[in-house]
Amino acid sequence: MKSSLSFRLHTATWLVAIILTLVPFFNGSPAEQVTGNVLATFYWMAVYYFFFLVIAPRLLLPGRIYEFFGISIVLLIILPFFGYTILFFSRALFKGDFIDFYSGYSVPMHLSGFKAMALAGVYGSFFRLMAEYCRKQ
Numbered sequence: 001m002k003s004s005l006s007f008r009l010h011t012a013t014w015l016v017a018i019i020l021t022l023v024p025f026f027n028g029s030p031a032e033q034v035t036g037n038v039l040a041t042f043y044w045m046a047v048y049y050f051f052f053l054v055i056a057p058r059l060l061l062p063g064r065i066y067e068f069f070g071i072s073i074v075l076l077i078i079l080p081f082f083g084y085t086i087l088f089f090s091r092a093l094f095k096g097d098f099i100d101f102y103s104g105y106s107v108p109m110h111l112s113g114f115k116a117m118a119l120a121g122v123y124g125s126f127f128r129l130m131a132e133y134c135r136k137q
Contacts, residue, residue, distance in 0.1 A: 005134050009127045013048065017041050032094040036087050043083045044120050051124030060129060072121055080113025 021041045024034040055075075059068035084105060092098045 006131050009131060013045070013123070013127070017045050032091060035090050035094070039086055039090055040083065040116075043086060044116060047079055047117050047120040048124040051121045052128045055121070056125040056128035057132075060125060068125075072125075076114060076117050076121055079117045080110050083113055083117070084109065 021038050024037045029037075051072075055068070055072065059065075059071060088101055088105070092101060
C-alpha cells in the first residue's frame with residue numbers, strides 16, 4: 001500500500017469520525033447523548049476497519065466475490081443489533097436501571113443501523129480496493 005494514499009485515507013476517515021463525535025458538544029447535548037454519539041462513532045469505525053483490514057483483503061479476490069457479498073450481507077444484518085445493544089447498555093447505565101432494556105428497538109431503527117453499517121462496510125472495502133490498486137500501479 002502506498003503510504004501517502006493510505007495515510008490520506010485514514011486521516012480523512014478519522015477526521016470525519018472526530019467531527020461526528022464533536023457535534024453534540026457544540027449543540028449543548030446532554031452527557032447521555034454525547035456518550036451515545038461517541039460509542040456509535042467508534043462502533044462505525046470498528047466496522048469500517050473490520051471491512052478494511054479483514055473482509056476486503058481476504059474475500060475481494062478473483063473467484064470469491066459471491067462469498068464476499070454473502071458474508072458482507074449477513075454481517076451487515078447482524079451488526080446493527082450489536083451496535084444498538086451497546087447504545088442501550090450506555091442508556092441503561094445513565095438511567096440506572098435495566099428494566100425494558102430493548103424498549104424502543106424496532107425494524108426502522110434496525111434499518112437505520114443497517115444503512116450506517118453498510119456505509120462503513122462499503123467505505124472500508126472501497127478504500128482497501130483503492131489502496132491495493134494504487135499499490136500495484
